Amino acid sequence: MSLTLGPAPLGNKPAGVFNSEPEREGLLYLEPSPRRIRGIAGGVTVIDSREARMLHEYGRLPIYLFPREEVRTDLLEPSERRTRSENKGEALWWHLRLHGEPVEDGAWEWHDPPRGAPPLAGLLGVKWGALELWFEEDEEAVVHPRDPYHRVDVLDTSRRVRISLDGELLAETDRGKVIFETGLPPRWYVPLDDVREELLIPSERRTGCAYKGFASYWSVLIGDRPEENLAWCYREPRREVAPIAGMIAFFNERLDIELDGQLQARPLTPWSPEWKGERADEAPVITA
Known part of the structure; x- marks a missing residue:
């Protein structure tokens, strides 16, 4: 759950009511994170960031993005993959190579975001599952980034x-x-x-x-x-x-x-037998 997901105020099924309905579709919110974020695979520190950003997007869990200088870009190999989204523009993808076989399409960058989008160019995203360990400060983070607005x-x-x-x-x-x-x-x-x-x-x-x-x-x-x-x-x-x-x-x-x-009434959530949407009990798949 997050600021922009499910019954949250800017989610796809908000539990409350605004005095005027905000536009949610395509909504993006990029903010700096004060936390030191590290990502490790094969004993190699791939990310060591003190200037990470967190991207919140309507209908998705938040993700971290990192300045290029805080990522071991020497471990990245260009991929032929290209993806495009209306609110973020085209994404270039990279494979991540450590000691053996590469992790295919493990990192990406929205290199030319459309006008009005947050400043995404120059920030790299890395798939959570591409790395073996993640740390916020010195505590291990699991499954996905933790939303600072989640209690x-x-x-x-x-x-x-x-x-x-x-x-x-x-x-x-x-x-x-x-x-x-x-x-x-x-x-x-x-x-x-x-x-x-x-x-x-x-x-x-x-x-x-x-x-x-x-x-x-x-x-x-x-x-x-x-x-x-x-x-x-x-x-x-x-x-x-x-x-x-x-x-x-x-x-x-x-x-x-x-x-x-x-x-008590039985709530309708992704764990309800009659739920028709996507399930939310697995680690999210980050797509560009």
């Missing part, structure tokens, strides 16, 4: 949280925690002791979140029917959300949650 708040709650599916009780607690995260419905985390563990089936699924870390999943047995990947847990979450370590959360979109006896 993740973990709060204690004494509300009675009751979670069920098709009348089958899955969990019930009054000592849970709730995460309020930009662009997402509240997620209610339950101590493992308050979950019916006998219904949990370990899953091979793993996902990563730039803000919370890496999650493990469970399917849940309802009668003789397994509901796939319905619950998850961050065993070793990032420091900012450390209180949820080892607790279990369930997809609000796929079951019933009652708070102090009041049934």
Whole structure:
């Protein structure tokens, strides 16, 4: 989630209402980042930037762009690929060569942006997956760049949280925690002791979140029917959300949650069974 994605103010499905409707389509916002950003692959520091920019674009996650002098351009080989977008112009692409085979089309530059676009020329983008490690200051960054306008708040709650599916009780607690995260419905985390563990089936699924870390999943047995990947847990979450370590959360979109006896509406998100758009639970693909 970000300033320009999903239910955010400038996203494609804003949750709130403006007094006048802004033009969102094609919107770009380029700003300096105060963070030192480094990207490493094969033991080689490819990027070491103190003057990075962050590009926010309507309907996309933000990305970092770097001045040429802060990128090992000697490791880049020209690619024949060219792409074009109306709001950013033509992109030239490069392969990234380290010790062995090149990473094809691993970097790009919008070398001639159209009139009215932010100053993109001279800034290089590098695909997140082209490098093995990324650091913001001295902390590893995972999955994608973190949006400075994204909040993740973990709060204690004494509300009675009751979670069920098709009348089958899955969990019930009054000592849970709730995460309020930009662009997402509240997620209610339950101590493992308050979950019916006998219904949990370990899953091979793993996902990563730039803000919370890496999650493990469970399917849940309802009668003789397994509901796939319905619950998850961050065993070793990032420091900012450390209180949820080892607790279990369930997809609000796929079951019933009652708070102090009041049934909550199931939110419509990319994790809803009836969602018709693209899924948002994988690492984003950066395209030019």
